[in-house]
Amino acid sequence: xxxxxxxxxxxxxxxxxxxxxxxxxxxxxxxxxxxxxxxxxxxxxxxxxxxxxxxxxxxxxxxxxxxxxxxxxxxxxxxxxxxxxxxxxxxxxxxxxx
Amino acid sequence: xxxxxxxxxxxxxxxxxxxxxxxxxxxxxxxxxxxxxxxxxxxxxxxxxxxxxxxxxxxxxxxxxxxxxxxxxxxxxxxxxxxxxxxxxxxxxxxxxxxxxxxxxxxxxxxxxxxxxxxxxxxxxxxxxxxxxxxxxxxxxxxxxxxxxxxxxxxxxxxxxxxxxxxxxxxxxxxxxxxxxxxxxxxxxxxxxxxxxxxxxxxxxxxxxxxxxxxxxxxxxxxxxxxxxxxxxxxxxxxxxxxxxxxxxxxxxx
Numbered sequence: 001x002x003x004x005x006x007x008x009x010x011x012x013x014x015x016x017x018x019x020x021x022x023x024x025x026x027x028x029x030x031x032x033x034x035x036x037x038x039x040x041x042x043x044x045x046x047x048x049x050x051x052x053x054x055x056x057x058x059x060x061x062x063x064x065x066x067x068x069x070x071x072x073x074x075x076x077x078x079x080x081x082x083x084x085x086x087x088x089x090x091x092x093x094x095x096x097x098x
Numbered sequence: 099x100x101x102x103x104x105x106x107x108x109x110x111x112x113x114x115x116x117x118x119x120x121x122x123x124x125x126x127x128x129x130x131x132x133x134x135x136x137x138x139x140x141x142x143x144x145x146x147x148x149x150x151x152x153x154x155x156x157x158x159x160x161x162x163x164x165x166x167x168x169x170x171x172x173x174x175x176x177x178x179x180x181x182x183x184x185x186x187x188x189x190x191x192x193x194x195x196x197x198x199x200x201x202x203x204x205x206x207x208x209x210x211x212x213x214x215x216x217x218x219x220x221x222x223x224x225x226x227x228x229x230x231x232x233x234x235x236x237x238x239x240x241x242x243x244x245x246x247x248x249x250x251x252x253x254x255x256x257x258x259x260x261x262x263x264x265x266x267x268x269x270x271x272x273x274x275x276x277x278x279x280x281x282x283x284x285x286x287x288x289x290x291x292x293x294x295x296x297x298x299x300x301x302x303x304x305x306x307x308x309x310x311x312x313x314x315x316x317x318x319x320x321x322x323x324x325x326x327x328x329x330x331x332x333x334x335x336x337x338x339x340x341x342x343x344x345x346x347x348x349x350x351x352x
Contacts, residue, residue, distance in 0.1 A: 011335070012268045013295065052294035065245070065293035073347045074333075077287075092335070094289050095268035096248060097300040098155040098241040098307065 001028040004085035006036050011092045017050035033068060034059050034079035036089070051093075065094040115144040115169075121213075125167050131325075138323040139167060145322045146170040148235035150223045150251050152203045154186030154304055155265055156241030158311025159318065161188065164207045166319055170215040171207070172234045175199050176222045186304030223247045228254035237321050238262045239314055243300065245292040252277060252285035261321050261328075265314035269301040272310035275333040275348065276317060282330045283348050306338055 005026040010018050025039040037058040040047050048054060051063040059079060062068075068075045069090040075081050083089065117139055122129070125139050147168055149156045152175045160171055179190045179199050189203040200218045207214055217234060221227055223242060232238060232254040240248050240262050248264070255262045261278035264285065277285045313334070320326045331349045 011337075012271050013300075016269070017295075050295060063293065064291040065289040065296075067288065067346075069346055072344055074349075093293065093295070094245075095266045095271065095273060095300075096243055096245050096296055097267040097302055098151050098153045098243045098265075 003028050004031040006083060007088045008040060009090045011090060012095050014050055014091055014093050017046060018044060031083050031085050032079060033062060033081045036083060067092040067094060115140045121167065128166065133325050134323060138325060141323045142167050143169045146172060146235045147237050147239060147318055148172040148231055149239045150242045150247060151175045152189055153241065154302055154307030155267060155311045156239065157187050157189040157203065158308045159239050159241060159315045160203065160207060162312055162315035163318060164211040164214050172217040172219065172231060173200060173203055174219040174221055174223050174231055175203065176220055186302055186307050223251045225250045232258050232260055235260060237318055239318055240264050243298060245289060245296055248285065256284060263314050263317045265310050267302065267306050267310050270306055270337065270339040272306060272336040273333055274310055274313050274329060276328045276330045278330060309338065310336060
């Protein structure tokens with residue numbers, strides 16, 4: 001199985017919950033949004049609470065309101081969206097402060 | 099008095115769109131803006147904007163639109179002024195603590211622009227009133243603190259084909275975009291359901307909500323008058339901690 005790594009940058013309340021600005025996660029097999037988020041939950045369990053997801057749930061449904069950006073472009077918000085190994089993504093939860 | 103209490107079905111827009119001599123004096127400096135001029139000013143004068151909540155963000159939007167000469171504002175905001183409103187909600191005043199927020203907002207706006215028509219709604223936007231309120235407006239500004247309100251407002255605006263200026267902030271970060279299906283993504287494409295982690299109380303400086311409020315007011319003016327390029331299919335991210343501002347493309351997710 002091919003191993004991959006992806007660097008994740010966090011914004012807004014997610015950055016606050018994660019207590020870090022970025023994190024590199026690794027995994028094997030297809031590199032998709034689902035597998036990246038699942039790897040994040042393994043690497044940093046507090047992400048599960050911050051995103052209100054589980055490793056099982058992200059396989060079929062991404063967290064509502066979580067935008068995933070690559071080079072300042074929104075990725076299709078689907079679990080099966082492919083990502084190239086070595087890429088850098090921004091996880092940006094939509095915010096609602098008025 | 100040109101302001102009035104909200105009554106369902108009240109949709110009459112301002113009739114008089116020519117500029118008076120006094121208005122020409124008041125708006126003289128913005129009439130010089132290229133691509134705006136008298137036509138833009140008259141368009142603002144005959145336009146109606148619904149603002150969902152006039153808190154830290156929406157209060158500044160309302161104030162800037164009132165200053166710019168918008169014809170009518172429909173303001174939706176429930177509750178009474180609380181001490182904790184006063185760090186950011188610039189239409190609320192200390193002497194109004196315990197009294198309706200919507201009245202404080204109306205009072206302050208009319209001090210600035212007595213010719214402004216205000217429809218003051220002492221309710222927050224909900225699935226029950228969203229269609230009725232959106233039906234009064236040409237454009238909508240979403241400045242509510244709860245995703246439930248944002249979803250209800252966007253659903254109603256989409257049904258009526260209205261553009262929504264989506265402005266939000268959290269701590270020292272903010273975001274701004276324009277939602278106007280089918281020309282843009284739907285809000286539900288970005289937020290299909292209420293994110294479970296969001297809470298009613300959020301960390302905020304008034305200077306942050308005010309910053310994005312000014313930008314949201316400018317987007318509203320652009321949408322109403324055809325000035326410039328509104329943030330359609332683009333989202334502006336502002337990080338005031340690092341002072342990094344960037345525009346994100348939303349087109350790829352369509």
